[in-house]
Amino acid sequence: MRNNKAAASAVRSVTVLGATGSIGDSTMDLLRGARDRYRVEALTANGNVEALAKLAKEFGARFAAIGDPAKLAALKDALAGTRIECGAGESAIIEAAARPADWVMAAVSGAAGLKPALAAVDRGASVALANKECLVCAGDFFMERAKKAGACILPADSEHNALFQALGSGNREELVRVIITASGGPFRTWAPADIEQATLEQALKHPNWSMGQKITIDSASMMNKGLEVIEASYLFALSPDEIDVLVHPQSIIHGMVEFSDRSVMAQLGTPDMRIPIAHCLGWPDRIVGPSARLDLAKIGQLTFEVPDFARFPGLRLAYEALRTGKGATTVFNAANEVAVAAFIAGKIKFGAIARLVEATMNDWIRTGNRSPLQSADDAISVDHVARNRAAALLPQIALKAT
Ligand code: NDP
Ligand code: MG
Secondary structure, X not given: OOOOHHHHHOOEEEEEEOOOOHHHHHHHHHHHOOOOOEEEEEEEEOOOHHHHHHHHHHHOOOEEEEOOHHHHHHHHHHOOOOOOEEEXXXXXXXXXXXXXXXXXXXXOOOHHHHHHHHHHHHOOOEEEEOOOHHHHXXXXXXXXXXXXXXXXXEEOOHHHHHHHHHHOOOOHHHEEEEEEEEOOOOOOOOOHHHHHOOOHHHHOOOOOXXXXXXXXXXXXXXXXXXXXXXXXXXXXXXXXXXXXXXXXXXXXXXEEEEEOOOOEEEEEOOOOOHHHHHHHHHOOOOOOOOOOOOOHHHHOOOOOEOOOOOOOHHHHHHHHHHHHOOOHHHXXXXXXXXXXXXXXXXXXXXXXXXXXXXXXXXXXHHHOOOOOXXXXXXXXXXXXXXXXXXXXXXXXXHHOOO
């Protein structure tokens, strides 16, 4: 057991990027329960001025940043009479990340989270990484930059946090494979023809987790699990063959690591994002978490299934992108973001999400300049190219009969 006394007494400064989102909300909830241990340096949001200002005032943040430049005046108004500094636009979000906080939660959604997360990484902070797109889009160099700067990347995604905890039981040479679990989402038992026609309302009904809209749709398509396979590969330097996915509808075991002696270490917990976030917040110690305790007797049974690639082609595409490398995972993510936005807007059927991603990836492999990505600008440029290609392919995918 560790000796926690020294760390427990120090007040740590924290910044939450994406404070008004689902992960942000869980993080703020944990901070609310440990006011004596944490001081808030900066908070950010994209458009939700009211919620951002409310949080900034509640926590006495030193800086609040809003992504939408048109909302600066509204943010200034909302913070009038306080000593909280504020800013707007991408540069202000980056400034929030660059300000001196010991610990940063990177929970902006989408590829927009990359530059701010890098700003925190480059100054050697402890970065709790919820934004998986950082690794999916920029895995070629993200972890290297962190290593160079001495930043500590703490995986906040539940499966990766589980692996992070279990990996401590052995060393790299002893590792055989990791297993990340998937609930299977709302369409786990649906026939492919029904999944094809699924509505937005049906896709948003996740059986276990309460999350933001984009990731909930990604869970229904299992694109989220695909993104997580890629995330695990970059985070822990694993080959695609060392990462398995297991469907586990109860979402109690989040990740497992198999070692050479055939021991399998697993992390368990109720499906509540405050558990992995609390682990990141307390690390290397553990804080007292507010989540429900795990009652296995009440749950009764834990079941497992092999994922069905025919039902969930997004998972197959993620492995393909990972094997292709050199920007392919960036393309996979960008095309998926375009596809999900089109699905939400009612422009394509649910089943067309994976078809658009596959068509964009194939198009990029045929015509793209495939060299390793070296910088955020490289990653963002591949991301833009892929988005444009996906948007151009969208009408024909939308029309295609299945
Ligand atoms: P939400 O959509 O709930 O929240 C996103 C947050 O980012 C909000 O604060 C939003 O501000 C802000 N934001 C969105 N776009 C921008 C932008 N362009 N510039 C600056 N800020 C922006 O997302 P989640 O909390 O669900 O997810 C956040 C990240 O964590 C994602 O990468 C997701 O994949 C990952 N993740 C989420 C999990 C979950 O349980 N929710 C689990 C594991 C990983 P505003 O409110 O003003 O729009
Ligand atoms: Mg996850």
